[in-house]
Amino acid sequence: MRFTNLTRGAGIGSNCYRLDLENESVILDCGMHPEHAGHAATPLLEEIGEDSILTTILTHAHQDHVGCLPLLHARQPGMPVLMTQGTARIADIMLHNSVNVMTRQQEELKLTDYPLFTHRAIEMASRNWRHCPLDRPLTLHGERASEGAGAPTVTFHDAGHILGSAGVMIRAEGKKFFYTGDVNFEDQTIQTGARFPEEPVDVLLMETTRGNAPLPEGFTRAKEEKRFAAAVAAALEEGVSITIPVFALGKTQEVMALLWKMERERIIPPIPLYVGGLSSKITAVYDTMADRVPRNLPKLRLMNDVAPYVAGGKDVNSLNPRKRAIYALSSGMMTEYTLSNIFARKVLPDPTQYLFFVGYADPNSPAGHVRNAEPGSLVSLSASAPEIPFNCHREVFTFSAHARREDLLTYAVKVRPKTVLLVHGDDPAIDWFRRELYSALPETKVIAPPPGQPIEL
Ligand SMILES: [Zn+2]
Numbered sequence: 001m002r003f004t005n006l007t008r009g010a011g012i013g014s015n016c017y018r019l020d021l022e023n024e025s026v027i028l029d030c031g032m033h034p035e036h037a038g039h040a041a042t043p044l045l046e047e048i049g050e051d052s053i054l055t056t057i058l059t060h061a062h063q064d065h066v067g068c069l070p071l072l073h074a075r076q077p078g079m080p081v082l083m084t085q086g087t088a089r090i091a092d093i094m095l096h097n098s099v100n101v102m103t104r105q106q107e108e109l110k111l112t113d114y115p116l117f118t119h120r121a122i123e124m125a126s127r128n129w130r131h132c133p134l135d136r137p138l139t140l141h142g143e144r145a146s147e148g149a150g151a152p153t154v155t156f157h158d159a160g161h162i163l164g165s166a167g168v169m170i171r172a173e174g175k176k177f178f179y180t181g182d183v184n185f186e187d188q189t190i191q192t193g194a195r196f197p198e199e200p201v202d203v204l205l206m207e208t209t210r211g212n213a214p215l216p217e218g219f220t221r222a223k224e225e226k227r228f229a230a231a232v233a234a235a236l237e238e239g240v241s242i243t244i245p246v247f248a249l250g251k252t253q254e255v256m257a258l259l260w261k262m263e264r265e266r267i268i269p270p271i272p273l274y275v276g277g278l279s280s281k282i283t284a285v286y287d288t289m290a291d292r293v294p295r296n297l298p299k300l301r302l303m304n305d306v307a308p309y310v311a312g313g314k315d316v317n318s319l320n321p322r323k324r325a326i327y328a329l330s331s332g333m334m335t336e337y338t339l340s341n342i343f344a345r346k347v348l349p350d351p352t353q354y355l356f357f358v359g360y361a362d363p364n365s366p367a368g369h370v371r372n373a374e375p376g377s378l379v380s381l382s383a384s385a386p387e388i389p390f391n392c393h394r395e396v397f398t399f400s401a402h403a404r405r406e407d408l409l410t411y412a413v414k415v416r417p418k419t420v421l422l423v424h425g426d427d428p429a430i431d432w433f434r435r436e437l438y439s440a441l442p443e444t445k446v447i448a449p450p451p452g453q454p455i456e457l
Contacts, residue, residue, distance in 0.1 A: 003018070003454070005423065012429075025139060026154075028168070030043060083138075098290055135156070162296075209402040211405050211425050212426060215404060278330060280310045375394075422446065
């Protein structure tokens with residue numbers, strides 16, 4: 001068994017890994033870096049030989065795990081791609097949206113190699129997608145594995161991160177290799193916590209997003225929900241609007257469900273909610289799959305029961321914050337050209353407006369700049385536009401879709417891996433896990449795999 005990290009740079013950016021087995025090779029995720037453009041945003045696909053026999057396994061449909069899949073397909077046209085049904089439904093929407101975004105960027109930024117792939121390429125690639133059930137061993141071609149056959153198998157396990165998300169167990173050569181993908185062990189408003197296998201494994205490939213995010217003493221999600229509800233109620237009492245930058249996939253639906261619960265419990269009055277076009281398409285998938293996936297509130301139909309206003313990309317320029325309304329606009333990192341970035345230009349300078357952060361933001365992203373800005377200072381939302389005065393109210397809440405670091409550590413100790421591969425985290429996050437694992441599992445080899453360098457397992 002040989003493992004290679006195929007992400008182009010270290011850090012939290014994107015995910016793509018290669019696992020070489022005796023007779024076949026597996027690619028785990030094939031993401032696009034959300035903060036880079038063009039070639040720099042892609043994984044090290046040039047390291048994959050044209051003649052390799054490959055299967056690709058996707059853990060979930062966030063752009064940093066799925067965004068470059070059509071590029072991989074172009075190199076390996078017959079390659080099966082294994083994922084849950086929820087991931088397949090959403091990945092299709094995310095990838096087509098990505099072509100539209102890249103086409104716009106081609107015009108605005110004069111990027112000659114954009115779009116990196118076309119709508120047609122996605123259609124071609126999706127013919128080889130296999131919908132995989134949870135908790136059932138499958139062959140690397142996505143068929144039910146027969147017991148005792150000895151061939152490599154893969155099993156998907158609910159990861160509790162977003163709709164369709166899974167960790168994957170690969171059994172091959174008498175070894176067990178488990179990849180967490182992005183995981184959350186705790187219940188969110190919609191998503192129920194991960195149900196991961198707890199048997200010992202040989203190799204654990206683990207995300208480390210929150211390794212540098214200690215929680216305050218006594219923090220609980222329930223208390224954080226109360227703090228959020230009180231802040232929303234207070235802002236609405238003042239008659240102002242609240243802007244919440246959210247990821248279109250996952251965070252939008254969690255925020256919608258949370259607001260719905262707060263309204264039902266009469267903590268806040270019924271309030272107009274605005275979401276973006278991509279968010280509404282993904283929310284519709286959450287609704288149609290509500291009975292078929294592990295989740296809370298299975299009867300809630302967000303598009304009907306919350307009935308948000310949908311603001312398309314063209315509307316956002318003319319959209320102005322109205323009184324007593326909530327704008328849950330993507331993206332969560334307020335990336336340039338997204339709805340939340342454009343809308344924030346109207347919100348930031350206005351001292352009566354409220355801006356609430358509810359999840360992760362890269363410190364180098366526009367959302368990261370605003371989160372760390374001194375009140376009254378100038379902040380940069382775009383490299384190509386002037387800085388903007390930051391005068392609005394700002395509140396930061398912790399509703400992460402990623403596991404708290406202590407929960408990941410507890411999981412690692414439970415499965416007693418011989419080797420842990422630490423990925424998908426900034427340096428301080430990886431360092432925290434490295435230190436804690438050294439003392440909790442002194443026999444375990446702990447590696448932060450450098451990009452492009454094969455590691456024999
Ligand atoms: Zn994710």
